[in-house]
Amino acid sequence: xxxxxxxxxxxxxxxxxxxxxxxxxxxxxxxxxxxxxxxxxxxxxxxxxxxxxxxxxxxxxxxxxxxxxxxxxxxxxxxxxxxxxxxxxxxxxxxxxxxxxxxxxxxxxxxxxxxxxxxxxxxxxxxxxxxxxxxxxxxxxxxxxxxxxxxxxxxxxxxxxxxxxxxxxxxxxxxxxxxxxxxxxxxxxxxxxxxxxxxxxxxxxxxxxxxxxxxxxxxxxxxxxxxxxxxxxxxxxxxxxxxxxxxxxxxxxxxxxxxxxxxxxxxxxxxxxxxxxxxxxxxxxxxxxxxxxxxxxxxxxxxxxxxxxxxxxxxxxxxxxxxxxxxxxxxxxxxxxxxxxxxxxxxxxxx
Numbered sequence: 001x002x003x004x005x006x007x008x009x010x011x012x013x014x015x016x017x018x019x020x021x022x023x024x025x026x027x028x029x030x031x032x033x034x035x036x037x038x039x040x041x042x043x044x045x046x047x048x049x050x051x052x053x054x055x056x057x058x059x060x061x062x063x064x065x066x067x068x069x070x071x072x073x074x075x076x077x078x079x080x081x082x083x084x085x086x087x088x089x090x091x092x093x094x095x096x097x098x099x100x101x102x103x104x105x106x107x108x109x110x111x112x113x114x115x116x117x118x119x120x121x122x123x124x125x126x127x128x129x130x131x132x133x134x135x136x137x138x139x140x141x142x143x144x145x146x147x148x149x150x151x152x153x154x155x156x157x158x159x160x161x162x163x164x165x166x167x168x169x170x171x172x173x174x175x176x177x178x179x180x181x182x183x184x185x186x187x188x189x190x191x192x193x194x195x196x197x198x199x200x201x202x203x204x205x206x207x208x209x210x211x212x213x214x215x216x217x218x219x220x221x222x223x224x225x226x227x228x229x230x231x232x233x234x235x236x237x238x239x240x241x242x243x244x245x246x247x248x249x250x251x252x253x254x255x256x257x258x259x260x261x262x263x264x265x266x267x268x269x270x271x272x273x274x275x276x277x278x279x280x281x282x283x284x285x286x287x288x289x290x291x292x293x294x295x296x297x298x299x300x301x302x303x304x305x306x307x308x309x310x311x312x313x314x315x316x317x318x319x320x321x322x323x324x325x326x327x328x329x330x331x332x333x334x335x336x337x338x339x340x341x342x343x344x345x346x347x348x349x350x351x
Contacts, residue, residue, distance in 0.1 A: 164277070234330065272318075275299050306338055318337075
């Protein structure tokens with residue numbers, strides 16, 4: 001969506017984003033294939049398909065690691081927000097690369113079996129009770145199926161059919177897929193001849209993703225605790241002058257959803273933080289042309305009543321605000337979606 005709430009085509013930023021993504025993927029493949037060829041002992045070079053299997057697997061795992069890092073990074077620093085803009089395209093590319101990896105594995109290791117190649121993949125190693133000999137291929141297959149469901153439902157059509165809550169819950173399964181892939185890589189490295197390096201990289205990547213999520217969670221928890229000083233149902237949002245013009249601070253009440261508190265000049269508004277489209281964080285967006293623009297996909301809402309401009313019908317709840325001693329207070333009870341409320345006005349001294 002654009003600033004005027006019209007559909008965006010392939011604009012310059014989207015083309016540049018996807019161009020960098022594909023170029024980076026090409027460089028990754030070239031570097032991985034080159035390193036694999038140069039590091040192999042003389043006369044023991046793996047086949048081209050084996051090298052592609054390893055490169056595509058490493059690329060898919062690396063892409064998924066980057067995808068899972070973008071969310072907490074964007075909450076720790078606004079500078080990372082542009083990277084979230086086209087994260088959906090990165091997820092689809094990740095699935096396609098993982099599909100390439102899985103297809104090559106089935107072709108190379110099971111394509112010449114007397115039985116069906118997919119059946120051979122599942123039954124060739126039945127040692128599910130053995131840790132050292134566990135069939136790690138089944139873990140990769142399960143992760144690939146999850147990524148397929150996510151890629152297939154990534155279009156806005158499915159968000160509309162399933163509803164934002166169910167759609168978001170479904171796409172949270174990416175963490176299950178990542179856990180399966182970490183185990184897939186570590187077990188595969190332990191049972192293969194690649195050494196401990198792949199296992200160490202997989203474990204380090206998992207620690208990086210976990211650490212970023214913990215850091216982002218602690219920051220939001222600390223912010224919520226500081227902002228939750230209540231007096232008669234009002235939440236302290238901090239000094240009015242500390243809210244950037246055209247942007248927001250985010251309140252985390254003890255109960256209920258987060259609240260985005262926006263300032264436009266001397267006027268202060270408060271709305272629910274979740275966009276009606278895909279639950280995007282409105283408080284991380286900005287006010288453009290008199291409307292709050294969601295940073296994920298550009299959906300717009302008027303700050304005074306939480307309504308999208310005509311002809312669109314999306315609405316979010318609004319909250320009462322007041323300013324006392326230069327500090328903004330927001331009432332914890334949400335008003336019905338689309339309720340018009342007068343803004344609080346910052347006095348000249350407070351601003």
